[in-house]
Amino acid sequence: MELANGTTVQEFILLGFRVGQQERFLLLIFFTILYVLTLAENFIIIALVLLDAHLARLPMYILxxxxxxxxxxxxxxxxxxxIFDLSSPQGISSFRDCFLQFYLLFSLGTTEDLFLSAMALDRYLAICHPLHYPQIMSTNFCCVLVAACWVLGFTAFVVPVTLMSRLSFCGPNIIDHFLCDAGPLLSLACPPLGVAPLLCQILVNIFLLGNVLFVALSxxxxxxxxxxxxxxxxxRKAFSTISFHLVVVTLFYGSVGAMYIIPDGENQSEVTKAVTLFYTSITPFLNPMIYCLRNDQVKEALGRFQRRKCYGEPSADGSTL
Incomplete structure (x- = not known):
C-alpha cells in the first residue's frame, strides 16, 4: 500500500464520468430518481410478500x-x-472504503448469481416434477436455500479481497471508473501481485460459468x-411465467458476460463504465417490473391489499389491516 516514494496510499481518486458540468447535473438528477424508484419497487415486492398470506407461503415469492x-x-x-461523486468536484474514496465497496459489489453479485440458480431450480421442480414439488420445495428447504445463497455469496471472496488489500500500490492512485472494481484496482498494484488476481478470476469463472450452465440446463x-x-x-401461462425469468437472467448474465468480451482500445474504459452501469443500476430497476409487477399473482395481491385497506376485508389468514 506504499507509493514509490515511500508514502502510503490513503485514498483513491475516482474519475467517474468525463462529462461537463451540465451533463453531470442531469446525470445526478437521473440517478437520484432511478435510485428512489428502484428502492420503492423492490420495497413494494417485499411488503406484498410479507403482508399477503398467500404469497408468503409460496417458495417462488419467498425467493x-x-x-x-x-x-x-x-x-x-x-x-x-x-450520486455523491457527481455532486462533488472530485470523487475521493479512502483505501478502506474502496475495498469495502469492492467486496460488497462482488459478494452481492455472487449472491444474485446464486439466487438466479435457486429460482431456476424452483421453476424446474414446479413444472417438471409438480407432484413432488410441495415435498421437495418445502418452507424449510426454501429457507435453507436462501441462507445458503447469502452465506456462500458473502464468504466466497473474503480471501481474494483480503489478499488484494495487502498488495503494494505504487501510484498513481487514480481509478478511471465510477466505482472500485477488481480490474482498475489491480492495474494500480505493484508487482508481484501474488495469487490474488488468479484466485479472484478462478472464483468468478466458477460461480459465473457454473451458474450459467445450471440455469441454462434448468x-x-x-x-x-x-x-x-x-x-x-x-x-401459455407457464411460458408467460418463465419468459419473465429468462429476461432477468439474460439481462444479468448478458451484461456481466459482456465484461469478458470488451475489446482493448482507447475507449475500453468508457465501454466498461457503460456495461458496469447497466448491471449495477439499470437492471435492479428493471427486475421488479419484469419479475413481479407484471405477474398476475402479484397484481391479485395488490388488489387484495387495496381492498383490505379501503374496506377492511379480511386477508387469507383471517386478519385485517
Missing amino acids: LSHFSWLEMCYVSTTVPRM YSTVILTLMKPSFEGSR
Whole structure:
C-alpha cells in the first residue's frame, strides 16, 4: 500500500464520468430518481410478500422477496456513492472504503448469481416434477436455500479481497471508473501481485460459468417439458411465467458476460463504465417490473391489499389491516 516514494496510499481518486458540468447535473438528477424508484419497487415486492398470506407461503415469492432485498442492497452499494461523486468536484474514496465497496459489489453479485440458480431450480421442480414439488420445495428447504445463497455469496471472496488489500500500490492512485472494481484496482498494484488476481478470476469463472450452465440446463429442461402434449392447456401461462425469468437472467448474465468480451482500445474504459452501469443500476430497476409487477399473482395481491385497506376485508389468514 506504499507509493514509490515511500508514502502510503490513503485514498483513491475516482474519475467517474468525463462529462461537463451540465451533463453531470442531469446525470445526478437521473440517478437520484432511478435510485428512489428502484428502492420503492423492490420495497413494494417485499411488503406484498410479507403482508399477503398467500404469497408468503409460496417458495417462488419467498425467493423473490429476498431477491428484492438483494437488489436494494446491490444498488445501494454503487448508486449513492456515484450520486455523491457527481455532486462533488472530485470523487475521493479512502483505501478502506474502496475495498469495502469492492467486496460488497462482488459478494452481492455472487449472491444474485446464486439466487438466479435457486429460482431456476424452483421453476424446474414446479413444472417438471409438480407432484413432488410441495415435498421437495418445502418452507424449510426454501429457507435453507436462501441462507445458503447469502452465506456462500458473502464468504466466497473474503480471501481474494483480503489478499488484494495487502498488495503494494505504487501510484498513481487514480481509478478511471465510477466505482472500485477488481480490474482498475489491480492495474494500480505493484508487482508481484501474488495469487490474488488468479484466485479472484478462478472464483468468478466458477460461480459465473457454473451458474450459467445450471440455469441454462434448468430452463432448457422446463421448455422441453412444456412442449409435451400433456401441458397443452397450461402451456401459455407457464411460458408467460418463465419468459419473465429468462429476461432477468439474460439481462444479468448478458451484461456481466459482456465484461469478458470488451475489446482493448482507447475507449475500453468508457465501454466498461457503460456495461458496469447497466448491471449495477439499470437492471435492479428493471427486475421488479419484469419479475413481479407484471405477474398476475402479484397484481391479485395488490388488489387484495387495496381492498383490505379501503374496506377492511379480511386477508387469507383471517386478519385485517
